[in-house]
Amino acid sequence: MSSYWQDVDWSSGRHQRECSAVASVGSREEAMKFPADFFLMVHAINRLRNNETADVDACVPPIDRTFNVLLSHSDDMKNNADRMSVFEEVKGKVVRCLGENLRLDEEMLLRIYGCLQINCFGIRDPFFMERGEGLYLDPSIIDHSCERNATFLFDGLNITIKAFSDIKAFEDSRISYTELFVPTCVRKRRFTKNYFFDCRCRLCDGSSFADLFPVRCDNVHCSAAVPTEERALLPCSSCGQNPACTAEQLDRSSLLMRRHLEGVEENDDRITIAEFSLTEILDDFDIIRARCEKVLHRDNMLLGMVQDRRGRLLSTMERYDEAFAAFQQSLTSMRKFFSPNDIKFALQLLKTALSAFLSGSYLSASLFLAEAARILKVCEGSSRPLVVLANTLLERLRDFDGEIYEADPDCNAPDHYFLVKSLLALLCNVRMEEKFLDVEDSIVPYLDHQ
Numbered sequence: 001m002s003s004y005w006q007d008v009d010w011s012s013g014r015h016q017r018e019c020s021a022v023a024s025v026g027s028r029e030e031a032m033k034f035p036a037d038f039f040l041m042v043h044a045i046n047r048l049r050n051n052e053t054a055d056v057d058a059c060v061p062p063i064d065r066t067f068n069v070l071l072s073h074s075d076d077m078k079n080n081a082d083r084m085s086v087f088e089e090v091k092g093k094v095v096r097c098l099g100e101n102l103r104l105d106e107e108m109l110l111r112i113y114g115c116l117q118i119n120c121f122g123i124r125d126p127f128f129m130e131r132g133e134g135l136y137l138d139p140s141i142i143d144h145s146c147e148r149n150a151t152f153l154f155d156g157l158n159i160t161i162k163a164f165s166d167i168k169a170f171e172d173s174r175i176s177y178t179e180l181f182v183p184t185c186v187r188k189r190r191f192t193k194n195y196f197f198d199c200r201c202r203l204c205d206g207s208s209f210a211d212l213f214p215v216r217c218d219n220v221h222c223s224a225a226v227p228t229e230e231r232a233l234l235p236c237s238s239c240g241q242n243p244a245c246t247a248e249q250l251d252r253s254s255l256l257m258r259r260h261l262e263g264v265e266e267n268d269d270r271i272t273i274a275e276f277s278l279t280e281i282l283d284d285f286d287i288i289r290a291r292c293e294k295v296l297h298r299d300n301m302l303l304g305m306v307q308d309r310r311g312r313l314l315s316t317m318e319r320y321d322e323a324f325a326a327f328q329q330s331l332t333s334m335r336k337f338f339s340p341n342d343i344k345f346a347l348q349l350l351k352t353a354l355s356a357f358l359s360g361s362y363l364s365a366s367l368f369l370a371e372a373a374r375i376l377k378v379c380e381g382s383s384r385p386l387v388v389l390a391n392t393l394l395e396r397l398r399d400f401d402g403e404i405y406e407a408d409p410d411c412n413a414p415d416h417y418f419l420v421k422s423l424l425a426l427l428c429n430v431r432m433e434e435k436f437l438d439v440e441d442s443i444v445p446y447l448d449h450q
Helices: 003-011 014-023 036-049 074-078 081-101 106-119 184-195 247-261 278-295 301-316 320-337 343-358 362-380 385-398 416-428 440-449
Strands: 121-124 130-134 150-155 158-163 271-273 430-432
Touching: 014 036, 036 081, 036 106, 036 130, 074 081, 074 106, 081 106, 121 150, 247 278, 247 301, 278 301, 301 320, 301 343, 301 416, 320 343, 343 362, 343 385, 343 416, 362 385, 385 416
Parallel strands: 271 430
Antiparallel strands: 121 130, 150 158
């Protein structure tokens, strides 16, 4: 929703009426547990009922796009039992909420639901935490590509599409509908399930998998990356080892990757600790890492994923030396996988820099911070919070005169050490059910101070 419609909703009393209608379905505490789809449906129905099918103020360059032209994939929804089950649950709440004012048949309700499911954006804060969902009519026209050339950013509820490579025309803009940090099989499954299309880009057609997930050459002295396919049974192109990888080793690596890559989900960026201790979870990752390192090449993205998760757990345990080593090792495969100006790679560089800072490796921290700040500036713009924080810390490190960073509870000035710990905790995104520090409360006042 644009800022224009936020003002209209409040001044017209629609916002207040919708809140009253929601109260008829349950208490405030109960309503807070309702799926976001319910609130989107109620709001969309109220606007459509008043023939408000477009955002009048909205896009630069202007695009005459209305709700009526959105794809809903209603027929595909009907053939998907899981999606229809969720729809029935949401529909029941919507009917109870709007009652006799609904005046829409089930076919139209399904179309509205489908349009919202297919075209909504996840609203993220400046630290890339999900804060909600919203329908933005004009940006929703942009198609998907795993080899994206643009990204989307939020300033509150306002969305900006920002290119990070040369684009000749707006029609050539491409964003990614999912994280690229998950394996091809997971991405393709999510495209089919959530958007009802099959991506056939270079990264999804299978031809690049063997090169992005290579194995080690059987010659222990050779550093060559061997593709995970029949080419592995040929002589190594680097040392001549014949075959470069035995069939048994190739089968073992394929089984290892299939077992662990299939388990990676898009939301796996959030590690939730519920029934097990951090130490137990870390032990599991160490076992996986040891198995991977025996057969997989350091350029293999599975190793990068495992090292990233180890680094995040180690950071949460404040074992920063080990976390820095894990993040640094994860960068090897990520440099191969991501484009040079990809925001995901910039965030990985930032985690590496922050863990280096906390481990006392200030020169390494400066180098990684400088690279992260450059990419973040391209992807986000110089005034965005992460860019400001990265540049501020970089300046502080350049002025570093050898003193030890320590948290000083009596110091009124912003404490860089505590700031770095807070930002790293936020980026690592490890949630423990019993206790989680909302570190944004520590970072936002710092930005205000700046």
